[in-house]
Every structure is written in C-alpha cells, then in structure tokens.
Amino acid sequence: MVAFITTSLLAPFRSSAQNADTRLAGRIELVRLVDVSASRLRIDIQYEESQLRQQVTLRLTEGLTDEELWALTNRLLAANGFTTVEVAGTDLLSVVRVGDAPGLARIGGELAIESSRRPGFEATVLRAANIPAQELLEALRPAISKNGQITLLGRGGLILIQDLAPRLDQTVELAARIDVPGEAALVERVEPSHLSATRLASGVAQAVTARDLVAGRPLTGKLLPMEGSTTLLLVAPRAELDSWRSLLQAVDRPEPVERREYRPLHFGLDEVASLLQQLFGEQEGAIDIVTDSLTDSLLVRATPTQHERIIELMDRLDAVDAPSRQSMRTYAVRNRPVDEVASLLENLLSSGAVSTPASQDSVVPTGTAGEPELQAAPTGVREAGPTPGLVITADEGTSSIIASGEPRLLDELERMLQTIDKRQPQVMLEVTIVALSQSESLDFGVELEKIEMSGNTLFRLASLFGLSSASEGTRTVSDASGLTGVILNPGDFSVVVRALETVNDGRSISSPRVLVNNNEQATLDAITEEPFLSVNASDTVATTSFGGAAQAGTQVTLRPQIAEGDHLILEYDISLSSFVGDSSDPALPPPRQDSSLSSIATIPDGYAIVLGGLDLSQEGDAETRIPLLGRIPILGNLFKNQSRSQSNTKFYVLIRASVMRGEKFEALKYLSRQTTEQLGVDDGWPVVEPRLIQ
Numbered sequence: 001m002v003a004f005i006t007t008s009l010l011a012p013f014r015s016s017a018q019n020a021d022t023r024l025a026g027r028i029e030l031v032r033l034v035d036v037s038a039s040r041l042r043i044d045i046q047y048e049e050s051q052l053r054q055q056v057t058l059r060l061t062e063g064l065t066d067e068e069l070w071a072l073t074n075r076l077l078a079a080n081g082f083t084t085v086e087v088a089g090t091d092l093l094s095v096v097r098v099g100d101a102p103g104l105a106r107i108g109g110e111l112a113i114e115s116s117r118r119p120g121f122e123a124t125v126l127r128a129a130n131i132p133a134q135e136l137l138e139a140l141r142p143a144i145s146k147n148g149q150i151t152l153l154g155r156g157g158l159i160l161i162q163d164l165a166p167r168l169d170q171t172v173e174l175a176a177r178i179d180v181p182g183e184a185a186l187v188e189r190v191e192p193s194h195l196s197a198t199r200l201a202s203g204v205a206q207a208v209t210a211r212d213l214v215a216g217r218p219l220t221g222k223l224l225p226m227e228g229s230t231t232l233l234l235v236a237p238r239a240e241l242d243s244w245r246s247l248l249q250a251v252d253r254p255e256p257v258e259r260r261e262y263r264p265l266h267f268g269l270d271e272v273a274s275l276l277q278q279l280f281g282e283q284e285g286a287i288d289i290v291t292d293s294l295t296d297s298l299l300v301r302a303t304p305t306q307h308e309r310i311i312e313l314m315d316r317l318d319a320v321d322a323p324s325r326q327s328m329r330t331y332a333v334r335n336r337p338v339d340e341v342a343s344l345l346e347n348l349l350s351s352g353a354v355s356t357p358a359s360q361d362s363v364v365p366t367g368t369a370g371e372p373e374l375q376a377a378p379t380g381v382r383e384a385g386p387t388p389g390l391v392i393t394a395d396e397g398t399s400s401i402i403a404s405g406e407p408r409l410l411d412e413l414e415r416m417l418q419t420i421d422k423r424q425p426q427v428m429l430e431v432t433i434v435a436l437s438q439s440e441s442l443d444f445g446v447e448l449e450k451i452e453m454s455g456n457t458l459f460r461l462a463s464l465f466g467l468s469s470a471s472e473g474t475r476t477v478s479d480a481s482g483l484t485g486v487i488l489n490p491g492d493f494s495v496v497v498r499a500l501e502t503v504n505d506g507r508s509i510s511s512p513r514v515l516v517n518n519n520e521q522a523t524l525d526a527i528t529e530e531p532f533l534s535v536n537a538s539d540t541v542a543t544t545s546f547g548g549a550a551q552a553g554t555q556v557t558l559r560p561q562i563a564e565g566d567h568l569i570l571e572y573d574i575s576l577s578s579f580v581g582d583s584s585d586p587a588l589p590p591p592r593q594d595s596s597l598s599s600i601a602t603i604p605d606g607y608a609i610v611l612g613g614l615d616l617s618q619e620g621d622a623e624t625r626i627p628l629l630g631r632i633p634i635l636g637n638l639f640k641n642q643s644r645s646q647s648n649t650k651f652y653v654l655i656r657a658s659v660m661r662g663e664k665f666e667a668l669k670y671l672s673r674q675t676t677e678q679l680g681v682d683d684g685w686p687v688v689e690p691r692l693i694q
Helices: 007-013 030-041 066-079 098-104 133-143 165-178 197-215 238-251 269-279 304-318 338-350 407-420 635-639 666-679
Strands: 025-029 055-059 082-086 093-097 121-127 149-153 158-164 185-190 222-225 232-237 258-262 288-292 297-302 327-332 359-365 374-383 391-395 400-405 426-454 457-463 469-471 474-476 483-489 493-510 513-517 522-537 542-562 568-579 592-603 608-625 640-660
Touching: 025 030, 030 055, 030 066, 066 082, 066 165, 082 098, 082 121, 093 098, 098 121, 098 158, 121 165, 133 149, 133 158, 133 165, 133 185, 158 165, 165 185, 165 222, 165 232, 185 238, 197 222, 197 232, 197 238, 232 238, 258 304, 269 288, 269 297, 269 304, 269 407, 297 304, 327 407, 338 391, 338 400, 338 407, 400 407, 426 542, 426 568, 426 608, 426 635, 426 666, 513 522, 513 542, 542 640, 568 608, 568 640, 592 608, 592 640, 635 640, 640 666
Parallel strands: none
Antiparallel strands: 025 055, 082 093, 121 158, 149 158, 185 232, 222 232, 258 297, 258 359, 288 297, 327 400, 359 374, 391 400, 426 457, 426 493, 426 513, 426 640, 469 474, 483 493, 522 542, 542 568, 568 592, 608 640
16 A cells, blocks of 8 residues: 655644654654654655555654654665665655665766755666776775665766665765775775674774874874664775784783672572673673672673663663562471571561672773782672562461562572571480389298286286287287297297398380471370279368379480481480389379489480480398397397398480481482381382292
C-alpha cells in the first residue's frame, strides 16, 4: 500500500511555536517517523507502509532542527535496510530497500538539492582532472560502503558514484583531496588491532598535534574513521606514509589492565557477575571476575575503558527503584525443623546480621599489571540508600522458607541457610551400669538356765538372750536357720547354743543403648514404684487410702556435643536408687538408697570410659552379755550373745559414645544388623546369596 502524509500527523510532535525544534522520545515506528519528517520539511514521499513497521527507541535530550530530523530519519532507515531516493522522472521521494537504490536513484551532476531535503541515497558523476580516472577510482573504492557502487564511465574520465548521502559526501570530499596537482595522495585501509576505530583516531590526532609542535612542520595527511565501520582510511602522500604508520603502531597498543573492587548495593554478586560476563563477550575482550563473598564485593580485572562501562552498569543497577528490586525465593529446609530455622534467621536479621554496605569503592592497581597492590579510587563511589528488609515465612507443609526482599539480601540469606541447614551427625550412646554388693554376718549366742528346789523354795538362775522361749514351765526352742544345739532337762537345767554365718556376693548390670542427634538430649529411665498407705483418723472412724508410691530405679540423662577431632563433650546426669528394706510402718514409704553422678566431660570417640566407683562399706559388731561373767576370756562366751556384720557396695557407670557420620548411615545399619542377628529377629531385608551360573 502506498501512503501519502498530511501535515496533521505532525501535531503531537510540535510545541506551541511553529518554528520550534522537533522533540522525540520513547519508541516510535519507522513509518511514523517518516510521516513526521515529511510533514515537518514539506516533502512529498511515497512508501509501502507494511514494510516500515519496525520500532526504534529514541532518547534525545534536545530538540532537532529540520536538517537534523531528516538526517536522523535517513540514518534509521538505512540501519533497518531502507533508504530514500529521488526516482528519475518524478518529483517524489521514494522509500526503497538499500539494495534496490542504485538502480532507482536519479543521477545528478551536482549536489544542488537543499541539505534538509536530500534523499538518503544519491548518485553523482565526478570527472578526474589531475590523475587518471582508474587510479582515482581505486583510491576512492575503500571509501564506498557495502551498499554503494563506484563505476568508471567510458574514457572521458567520468566516475559514477552511488552511495548513502553521508558516505557520498565523504567520497566526494576525499576525491577533491586526492585529485590535486602534484604528488598524489595514497589511501590505505587501517584495521585497529587493540583500540576501537574512534579511540585510535582520537589518539593519533593528539599524537600528530604533539609531533607537529616538536617537528615545527605539520604532518601531511588525514586519518578518517569510517561511519558505521570498525576501520579507518589513511589518506597521505607516499613520503608521509611511514610517519603515519609509526604513529598508528605507537598508539594502537593494548590498554593496561587494572583491578578494581565493586560492591553491588541491591543485587546479588552472582547475578551481577553473570551480567558482566554477558556484557563483555569475546569481541569485547575477556575480563577476570572474582566473587569475594567475605567482603561482599566483586574483584574485576579489566582495562580502563571496560571499567568505565562497568561503572555505568553499576550506576544503572543502583538507580533501580525499590519496588522493581523486590524478589521472592523459596528455600527447602532438609535437615532441621522449619520453624526452628525460621526463628534462628529472624534472630539473625533482628541483630543486623544482614545489612546494606555503606558505600561502593572501586579499587585500582598502583603498580604494573603484575603487581597486586591496590589503592582506593574515587570512581564508582556511591552512598548506600535505605534498604527494604527481608520478609521470612515458614511453610511447614513443604518444609521450606519463603523469603521476599532485594536479590543481594536474598543471596546472603541463602548463604546463611547453607550453613544452618546441615545434617548433624548422630551419636550412639551405650551406658552400662554395674552395682556390686558383698555382705557377711555372724550370729553366735548361748543361753543357760538352772532350776533348783529346796523344800518350798525354788531357785532359778538363767542367762537368756531370746534364743528360746518358756512354755508351761518347759523351755522350747523353735526352728531357725543356722546351727542350733539344745540340751534340755525339764525342771532341772537347759542349754541352748545357736550359731549362723551369712555371706552374700551380688552383681547387677544394666546396659541400655540410645541413638541421639548432636546437641540433643537423651533420657533413659527404669523406675520401680512401691505403694504405701495413708491413714486419716477422726473422732469416730479411721480411713485407710492410697498414700502414694515411692520410686526407685535408674535414671540417665545425656547430651553429647561433637567437638574437633571427633571428641565429644558429654553432659551426663546418672542416678541409681534402690529400696534397702521394708517400711517400718505401712503409712510410710520404704527406706531408699540413692547414688548419682553429674558432670560435663570430654571423651574420645568410640571408647568406653568408666565413671563412678562409689564404695559404701558398713561394719557392725553387737554383743549382749552378762555383766562381769561375759568379760571372762573364753569362758565369757557362754554368757553372751554376739552379732557381727560387714557389707560393701560399689557403683560403676561405663559410657561408650560412637559418632555416626556416614551419609548413608552405614555404621548405624551395621550395629543394628548385629543386634538383630543376636536376637534372632528378621530385619526384613532380602539376603543375597551366591548363585552358580552355568
């Protein structure tokens, strides 16, 4: 479809004054830009609207004059593969593809059209006046763009040049410089090795100025950067070429490499490092980036030119507003309770563990590229602004932490989670409680009794200690343990001898085992309860009820902490109690003996340590005797009752702690398999047996 513009399309781009400059900003379609330019400059133009739907982005700080607006339009058309031509036989300008322009552009001998209304692609004819036309053509050929053409017309020294208008102007100007009387200027194409074409041309220009001041005469020639190209054209007399080449070689050297430090204020180190790697590809030159998580900074080794681009990028990132910086991430918690991890993170955040750096410092080397010495540089310094805090939510259903905040803070949160959420090794605790008891007692007593009658008088002489009893005038001896000797002559005399020795040697062993995580508490209890009664007496009635229960047994509390070198810091509390007799009253609990150990110790991994050694010894020597007679040596044993006892109780505790560090619980499986085999219990796993394959 062919479209013709009207002046009403210009209204959105004009100010109140008719002659004001045109202001453009934002994204605009090429067809819209062509319409605006044609209306502003009052140019008749035709084009296919469907071919010009590409959009371009403009950021212009100042308005454009008519000539600048038309030049911008033609440049953007050429960048998208189109241009404007004045077709022969018509007064209209046409928008055509650049490849079709040489066959459509009208050939003019002079460039007489106003510069503000010139087409983007033109054709003109030059005549060689001072040098051969073929030589002039070859000299001008490097100046022609890839879309242009240069052709020799006949033998009259005419040269046809067809190219984009800016390149055509350069070529015509270059032809005027070359086609002069006298020594011919040579044209060379210069390919920079290290610097860009623009920086090389600027550096050589400064070097030429300094050289002219020193030499006292100007250096003949000119170095032209080609628009839209990475090459330069050197135009100079043959005698000056060596001087130009020396300057080019001296200036076109690699830039020194510097190391600087950058601290992103809002975004993560890994994200910024990845962005820098994408910004400087192989064509831009490699840069070295080190992510320093200790100082929360990036150490970048690059050229000064590259550092300038990095500083621009960092400024742009730091200028992003707070709502645009907010991000949300989900972190899986695999080894600890999610509520516990969330609470710990909130405590760290409230204490200021995650904060924004106060400033951004660039760091540059003070010596050569090989010296690591660093010095703070003023470039890139930025003050930190307010930082939105992190919002942390614990999701128990998925055992994950959901966090919202700036990317840099989220990266620090992720590093903290990697440190906090680690699977702790387990500790197998084996406690062996040994109670040894030894007791020995000896009871020996002799009773004598003599009865005499003299007339009506009865005489009775006795040495009694409760070994026998009198019944109806006759002394009887009940059955009892031990040796009992009795001589009875009823009504006359009696002798009772009783001897008993008791020896007791006992051992009690309790060996519980428990598996506990590092820094967690394990408790083992084996309790026996002895009930007793409670009597409530009143004026009329007494009631008996359950008064409670006395407890005795073994109580073990352990808390292991794995230290360096697989040593363990063990906090233990061990209590062993037992009933030592019957209660003297049903309303009272029975007597109880307690033994306990409590301490904190460092023990080796896998070894059994012995604690306790509580030794309780008791000795008793009781004697009931007849005064004076009982003191007679040897013979005095007939007039006494003796009881001797001796007891000894020892209490030991053996603790073995074994650290289970295997990622696949190999040690725990091995110990469990041993126990199940000893108990004859099937663990449910299939047994793999060898099989003969024929």
